[in-house]
Amino acid sequence: MPRMKILNAVEQDAFASPPVFTTAQRRHHFAFSLEAQELAATLRTPTNQLGFLLSWGYFSATKQFFFPQTFRSLDIEYVARQLGLSLDAVDLASYDKQTVARHQELILQYTGFRVFDAAAQTLLSQEIAGMVRVQLKPRLIFWRCVDLLLREKVAVPTYFRLAALILTLINRQKQTLTALLTQTLSQQTRVLLDGLFVQSPTLEGDPVDSQTAAYKLTLLKKLSQSTKPTKIRERVTDLTVVRELHTRLSSVLTALALPPDGIRYYANSVLKSEIFQIVRRAEEDRYLHVVAFITHQYYRLQDNLVDVLLTAVQSYQNSAQREHKELRYAQRTQRKQLLQNMLGYMEEQLVNPLRAIRVITEQPQLSDAEKIRHIRALLAQHDDQRLVSLRDEVATELSDEDYFSILEARSVRIQNRISPILKVLTFQGEAGAEALLDALQYFQDKDGAIDKHAPLAFLSPEERVAVTEHGRFRVSLYKAFLFLHTQRAIKAGTLNLEHSYKYRPLDEYLIDRERWRRDKAVLLDRAGLQACVDPHTVLSDLDERLYQQYLTTNNHILDGANPFISFGAKGAFTLKTPKQECRCFF
Numbered sequence: 001m002p003r004m005k006i007l008n009a010v011e012q013d014a015f016a017s018p019p020v021f022t023t024a025q026r027r028h029h030f031a032f033s034l035e036a037q038e039l040a041a042t043l044r045t046p047t048n049q050l051g052f053l054l055s056w057g058y059f060s061a062t063k064q065f066f067f068p069q070t071f072r073s074l075d076i077e078y079v080a081r082q083l084g085l086s087l088d089a090v091d092l093a094s095y096d097k098q099t100v101a102r103h104q105e106l107i108l109q110y111t112g113f114r115v116f117d118a119a120a121q122t123l124l125s126q127e128i129a130g131m132v133r134v135q136l137k138p139r140l141i142f143w144r145c146v147d148l149l150l151r152e153k154v155a156v157p158t159y160f161r162l163a164a165l166i167l168t169l170i171n172r173q174k175q176t177l178t179a180l181l182t183q184t185l186s187q188q189t190r191v192l193l194d195g196l197f198v199q200s201p202t203l204e205g206d207p208v209d210s211q212t213a214a215y216k217l218t219l220l221k222k223l224s225q226s227t228k229p230t231k232i233r234e235r236v237t238d239l240t241v242v243r244e245l246h247t248r249l250s251s252v253l254t255a256l257a258l259p260p261d262g263i264r265y266y267a268n269s270v271l272k273s274e275i276f277q278i279v280r281r282a283e284e285d286r287y288l289h290v291v292a293f294i295t296h297q298y299y300r301l302q303d304n305l306v307d308v309l310l311t312a313v314q315s316y317q318n319s320a321q322r323e324h325k326e327l328r329y330a331q332r333t334q335r336k337q338l339l340q341n342m343l344g345y346m347e348e349q350l351v352n353p354l355r356a357i358r359v360i361t362e363q364p365q366l367s368d369a370e371k372i373r374h375i376r377a378l379l380a381q382h383d384d385q386r387l388v389s390l391r392d393e394v395a396t397e398l399s400d401e402d403y404f405s406i407l408e409a410r411s412v413r414i415q416n417r418i419s420p421i422l423k424v425l426t427f428q429g430e431a432g433a434e435a436l437l438d439a440l441q442y443f444q445d446k447d448g449a450i451d452k453h454a455p456l457a458f459l460s461p462e463e464r465v466a467v468t469e470h471g472r473f474r475v476s477l478y479k480a481f482l483f484l485h486t487q488r489a490i491k492a493g494t495l496n497l498e499h500s501y502k503y504r505p506l507d508e509y510l511i512d513r514e515r516w517r518r519d520k521a522v523l524l525d526r527a528g529l530q531a532c533v534d535p536h537t538v539l540s541d542l543d544e545r546l547y548q549q550y551l552t553t554n555n556h557i558l559d560g561a562n563p564f565i566s567f568g569a570k571g572a573f574t575l576k577t578p579k580q581e582c583r584c585f586f
Contacts, residue, residue, distance in 0.1 A: 004170075006138045006163050015159045018058045018066045021075065030057040030079055039106060046085045051095040052103045053079050063113065063149070064156045065104050068092045108155060116149070116157040121165065124148065127526075128166055132173045135262025141166050151528055177256055178284035184255045185287060192248060193290050196220070197279060215275050217290070220297055227308050229416040236420045239301040246298045246499070249291055258292060260299075260501060267296030295499075303502045305421045306490060313487040316414040316480075324403045353378050404466045404477060407484075411476035418483050419448045425497065430505070433494045436485055443482065454478060458485055 007015060021029065032040075036056050040049045054071050057079070058064070071092060080087055108115060127148055131141045142162060149156050156162075185193075196217040220242065224231045246253075258266075270278060270293040278286060360366065360374045423444055429437045435457035442455055452473035456464050459481055467478050489495035490503065497503045511523065524530055532538050556562040564576045 004138065004167055006142045006166060007159065012159050016066070017070050018072055018075065019061055020072065021061075025061070026075060026078055029061045030075070030082065032056065032082075035110060039110070040083070046083070046089045047091050047095050048099060048103070049083055050076065050079055050085060050090050051092060051100070052106075053083070055100070055103055056107050059107050059111065059113075059155075062156070065100075065107075068095045068100065104155075113153045113155050116154055116161070120149070120152070120154045123152065125165065125169065128169045129173075132166075132169050134259045135265045137261075137265065138166055138170060148526075174285070174288070177258075177288055178282075180255050181252065181284050181287050181291070184252050189248065189252065190287070192245070193287055196290060197275065217270075217278070217293075218275065220294075221271060223297075223300060223304060225304070227312050227417060229420075232305070232308060232417055233420050235301060235305060236424050239298070239305065239424055242294060242298045242301060245294045249294060252291055253295060256288075256291070258295070263292050263295050263299070264501075266292035299499055299501050302425060302497055302500050305425060306497070306500075306503050309418055309421050309483075310487055310490060312414060312417045313483050316410060317484060317487075320403065320406045320410055323406050327402055327406070353381075401466065404463075407480040408474060408477040411480040414483060415448075415476070415479055419479070422482075422486065423448060427495050428498055428505070429489070429496070430494045433489055436489055436495065439482055440486065448479075450475060450478065458482075 005012075019025075030053070032053060036053065040053050043049045043052055051068055051071075054075060055065060057075070058066055058071075069092070076090070076092075077087065080090065105115075107113075114120070124145055128141060128145065131144060136144070145162055145166070146156055197215060199215055220238065222238075224235065226232075266289045270289050278289065281289065356378055357375055360371050360378075363371070366374070422440060427437060427440055435455065439455045439458050443450060446454075452468075454473075456467065459467065463481050467474050467481065486495065493506055496505050516523070524533060553562070557565055564578045565573055566576075567573050
């Protein structure tokens with residue numbers, strides 16, 4: 001029998017024991033139908049009557065049967081009072097197995113449930129096998145099995161029966177995977193994996209077998225969250241090492257076809273284990289766990305570096321915006337003077353001449369030629385040079401040059417953190433991200449040493465002008481823009497990673513289109529959503545239920561039966577949020 005425990009001892013005990021009811025719950029679950037009461041009345045002894053009704057009440061709550069010795073004393077007293085029985089006349093110790101089994105059959109018959117038989121086990125085994133293949137956690141599989149049994153109207157068996165079935169199928173799946181490893185692992189790859197269990201000296205010159213020497217596998221377990229440049233470079237180096245291992249294992253990973261949850265499942269076992277515990281595993285089992293661990297670390301390292309990129313770039317952007325805001329505040333007097341100059345110019349050079357022109361055009365004693373001559377004389381007094389100067393000042397004030405200069409000045413600091421990350425990550429993009437992908441590929445090809453030939457298509461028109469201002473290519477500003485655009489694209493989902501837990505394309509987190517077309521009915525049935533297939537029916541039903549709920553709520557208010565709403569003298573109302581169990585007043 002497998003030794004793994006799906007539920008801990010406390011949870012197992014809770015699962016195998018009747019629920020602990022509140023007063024309201026006890027009243028609800030032991031409010032027996034006339035049919036149940038009539039059946040109980042046909043039983044010969046008070047013990048049988050009480051045991052039967054207690055089993056019925058517990059089954060209505062949990063769809064499980066429990067041993068008589070686990071029945072709750074408060075529930076026994078409550079049901080005994082309902083039956084008018086004295087507890088002295090009841091002896092649950094004499095409630096024998098044959099009688100219990102017969103009563104359980106009656107309860108199943110009248111509630112429309114069936115026993116957990118061979119057919120139910122076969123159905124459940126098929127579902128478990130599917131969940132095991134995608135490597136769901138045993139605990140999650142257990143509770144999904146319970147949900148499935150309830151949906152199929154099958155009585156829930158004991159914990160040990162369910163756990164044994166789940167663990168048997170888990171072990172069978174592990175045997176399948178280890179068999180695949182036996183077929184696909186070359187001797188060279190085995191030597192590579194065995195090398196992870198070799199010690200490496202912590203300091204140069206230390207003996208390999210010294211007490212300070214760490215195993216290579218242990219070194220790969222470490223994953224810092226620091227945003228310091230030195231720590232980032234260490235993780236970049238780790239990613240390079242792990243990527244080489246992952247690449248050499250690609251054919252093995254293709255054969256295993258482990259989903260993300262499966263990778264996590266086996267990798268977490270390695271992360272939680274000491275080296276000697278991993279080494280003690282059977283050879284193929286050890287290789288399975290190590291292969292999953294390498295893949296897991298490859299994904300986690302990339303996710304970690306993207307997290308750092310997003311955090312560092314956001315901090316960089318926030319500090320630049322804060323400095324720009326402070327600069328703009330310091331320049332408020334200069335802007336006020338500029339506006340005053342602009343208003344003065346408009347009054348002197350535009351408004352007043354227009355008034356004079358209007359007066360000239362309305363003088364009947366002047367001929368058209370004289371009017372034109374006077375207007376030309378007015379226009380000759382126009383100060384074009386001052387207009388050009390004011391225009392340039394306003395254009396400078398309205399431009400983002402100050403902000404761009406701040407980004408450029410702060411760029412070197414952020415480059416120390418982000419450049420190593422962009423050099424090592426391999427991005428893929430959605431439609432519309434081609435220009436940014438070209439820029440990132442150029443950045444990697446040049447090892448970050450970009451020049452005026454760098455792609456500009458991903459930049460906005462204003463950013464392009466700023467980067468190439470006065471014929472000079474501003475490298476630091478270009479990198480700042482590249483980092484900002486990369487951050488925005490990752491957050492928007494247009495830029496993603498192939499090997500990742502958190503930053504894969506959205507479609508990879510969904511049921512693939514082909515499987516949906518092939519298994520739509522099965523998937524909907526498994527999720528209990530058959531009634532939701534036709535949207536018109538669903539919306540119509542929801543509309544009717546909402547309307548009825550409005551009627552119920554309004555009637556309760558009018559009848560004074562809703563204590564959670566009160567009205568003031570002027571008709572204004574006040575609401576109090578009720579507790580969950582009190583919401584029947586609505």
